[in-house]
Amino acid sequence: MKKEWKKPIIALLILVLTLGLAACGGAEESKNDSENGNAQGQDVINVGTMGTYNPFSFAAEDGTLTGYDLEVLREIEKVDNSLKFNFVAGPWDSLFVGLDANKFQMLANQITSNPDRVEKYYLTENPYFTCVSQIIVKKGRTDIQSLEDLQGKTIGLTVGDSFTRLVEDWNAENGNILTIKYYEQDIVTILEDIQTGRIDATVNDPIMAKDKAEVQGLEIDVVGERIAADPTYFIFQKNDEGKALRDKVDAALATLLESGRLSELSIEWFGVDYTK
Structure with missing residues (x-):
C-alpha cells in the first residue's frame, strides 16, 4: 500500500520533465528562426548603424531604431519582400570592423564614397541622399x-x-x-x-x-x-554574397527613385529633396 501512492507522483514528474524538455527545444528553434530567417523564408540581414546620428540613425522613444537612412531600407523591404533588415547600433569606429567580421552584412550611416572604400567594399550604384x-x-x-x-x-x-x-x-x-x-x-x-x-x-x-x-x-x-x-551609399562586403545583396538593394533603390517615393521620403524628413 505504501508503494501505490508513489506511482502518480512519479508519472507526474515524468510528464513535467517531458514538457520542460519540449519547451527548451521550442525556444532553441525560435532562436534559430530569428537568427537565420523568418517564417516567410527571408534571410535576416544585419545592418550596422550608429543609432546616435540624428536624424539619419537614432533610437526613438520606444527604443526602436529609426532615422532617414533606416526608413529608406524599410521602403526597400516593401519593394523586395525577400529582404529583411535587422538594425544593430554601434559606435562609428566599430562599423567597418563589424562588416569585415560579418557581424553586419551591410552598413547604413550616411556613408560617402572614397578610394579606400571603393577598393575594399561594394557600394550601391544608386545613392539615396546628398x-x-x-x-x-x-x-x-x-x-x-x-x-x-x-x-x-x-x-x-x-x-x-x-x-x-x-x-x-x-x-x-x-x-x-x-x-x-x-x-x-x-x-x-x-x-x-x-x-x-x-x-x-x-x-x-x-x-x-x-x-x-x-x-x-x-x-x-x-x-x-x-x-x-x-552622394551617400549603402556599403557591403566585397565578396559574392555582398555583391548579390548589393545588386538586390540597388534594384529596389532604382524602383524607389523612378517612382518618386525616395524624393517623397526626403521631403517628409527634411522638407527638401536631398536625393538629387
Whole structure:
C-alpha cells in the first residue's frame, strides 16, 4: 500500500520533465528562426548603424531604431519582400570592423564614397541622399567663413569619417595650415567644445549638427559656402554574397527613385529633396 501512492507522483514528474524538455527545444528553434530567417523564408540581414546620428540613425522613444537612412531600407523591404533588415547600433569606429567580421552584412550611416572604400567594399550604384559638408562654429561668431579663415585656429574632427578625409585632403593641398584636433567620440563632444571655446570649428553635415545641437541645448551656426555635396551609399562586403545583396538593394533603390517615393521620403524628413 505504501508503494501505490508513489506511482502518480512519479508519472507526474515524468510528464513535467517531458514538457520542460519540449519547451527548451521550442525556444532553441525560435532562436534559430530569428537568427537565420523568418517564417516567410527571408534571410535576416544585419545592418550596422550608429543609432546616435540624428536624424539619419537614432533610437526613438520606444527604443526602436529609426532615422532617414533606416526608413529608406524599410521602403526597400516593401519593394523586395525577400529582404529583411535587422538594425544593430554601434559606435562609428566599430562599423567597418563589424562588416569585415560579418557581424553586419551591410552598413547604413550616411556613408560617402572614397578610394579606400571603393577598393575594399561594394557600394550601391544608386545613392539615396546628398550629404552636405559645411563649417560649424559657435553661434554669433563671424570671423570664420572658410577653411582659410581657420589658419592659426583649431578645428575638431572625428577620426575616420568622410568629413575628416575631406578636410585632411584640403589641408594637404594648402600647405597644412590647419591645426586639427581628433575626436573618437560622437559629434556632440565636438559641438560642446566649440561652445566652450576649446576648439574653433568643425566640418560636418549641417542637418545632423543642428539636430544634435538642439537636443543638447547647444548654440551653433553653420557658416560659409558648402565645402562639398557628396552622394551617400549603402556599403557591403566585397565578396559574392555582398555583391548579390548589393545588386538586390540597388534594384529596389532604382524602383524607389523612378517612382518618386525616395524624393517623397526626403521631403517628409527634411522638407527638401536631398536625393538629387
